[in-house]
Amino acid sequence: METALGKGFRKFRGLPWTLKLCSWGKYRYLDFLLSVLAAAFEAASVRVPELREELASWEEGRTFALGVLPKGPAITLVREDGRVRYLGKGLRSPRVSFLFKNLDAALPVFSGLMGSHHAVAESRILVNGSISGAMELSRALISVETHLFPGFILKRILKRPPPFDIRRLILRGKVWGAVAGILVRRGFGRKTPP
């Protein structure tokens, strides 16, 4: 079903540079969302017990990445001292990576409109690396999403959304605060982490 926004865009499709402009906009939007996700991974890995428990079984120095093929935005992170550290943009020899096949395939997932299991079902994602590593990353990602997105989005993207819990709400607030702090320090994704 076409949205009102889509109908609006359709009118401009014939104009020169429209497609390139759209593609540039999607790239920038996803680049920013990935920066938010990187910050959320870092923040949640310190504060969320389920994620800490998951990370405890990962080997030290495991690198993982999320990104878009063929030349789309990407982020690489590493598990260090039981927490996650953002290494920077691009694919930096990750051991496990989730790569979306194109910008359009990634947009609904990173915008909180589609769950990762739904994206897998629609063959939007390529998984590189060991399957067990990918499953561990998938669980970690769900844990981060659970503390990043509000309940009404979680109902749409998770197979079993968590029940309302005041402690989780407080924890989510703390994660949001930490994410905001990280984003400000990094110039909203423009600066590379030290």
Added chain:
Amino acid sequence: MLPAYYQFYCPVKILSGDNALGYIPFEMTLLGVSRAMVVTDRGVAGAGLLSFLEAAFADSDRRIGHVFDEVPVDSSNRVANGLADLFRERKCDCFIAVGGGSAIDTAKGAAIVLSGETNDLLDLQGAERIRKDLTPLIVVPTTAGTGSEATRVAVIFNEENNVKMSFVSDKLYPRVAVLDPRMTLTMPPRITASTGMDALTHAVEAYLSVQKNPLSDAFALLAVDLVRRFLVRAAEDGRDREARFAMANAALFGGIAFSNSMVGVVHALAHAAGAVGHVPHGTANALLLPWGMEHNLGVSAKPMAELSFHLGGASGFLDPREQAESAISLVRNLLLKLNRVSGIPLRLRDAGVGEDLLPAIAQTAINDGTILYNPGEVTYEDALGILQKAF
């Protein structure tokens, strides 16, 4: 009705019926190859099944370059590398895998090595990482269950790192699958029952999967119909050619279905039960299937209700949940009948699994990729709960 988006791919040419083996040399001509490396195991060779294949080449200008009959129970990178060396040495140009999943996966592993894309198979594990076309592979299954003759997957054990490597790629589809009823006539009742239940599990899980689509659904339902009508017959009387042939086709259809919509929690647990508790794959699938269906009942009542009719249930008078529950009962009844005919275990404890192993099986299962495709969420606690019920 239709999913918002789906993909379906099955490039395998299927030769199915009496004397299907006889057409292999002609298919080799079409593929532009002339010397085949036959890959099989000692059991198949010892049962004399290769004589049917050799007879097919008697009046042909195509040749069998070499017969490699040392495939182990679990295909490994060492065996795949050795097979690739032998393939070059004997100047072969295609593989004919005769046997079950291990023979087929060994041939696929050797084909990956021969493609020259990497020196280390570990580099290519994962999904869609193989980009080069592989040496043509013709598959002759001797069991009716794995569906490997029509799948895009290979699982190869890495002996150095002690891990099972999974390869998923469209390049891994065999070029030809040959279903000849003569090749499964000697299967004993218990293996007939467990491999047949494997085929049913492929079909049921493919039909319930989050990746289900109209084409995979059609193949899954065909497989369920055939299993319902012919599995008990094949287990009761191994010489029943009609039942054997039907089951070979059921396995193929199940394979096509799950290769395009994947499987779910039952397979995740069965893979783990095999790795941790050494339970044969078909047996594990058989005894876990009703419990896995029960776990998904809350989120998959409608497709499960649709399955009920194909499993032999009455249709149209129950609400979807009741109809779905009847589908689970019908699977349980089928398993009971097979237990009487073949002695296939009904519970994990009967399959030699100790209760102390259940946590390790559950932990391994949640790292299995098939969990992603299961309609319901599966946490460690869920997996352990299903195992405890099946114990």
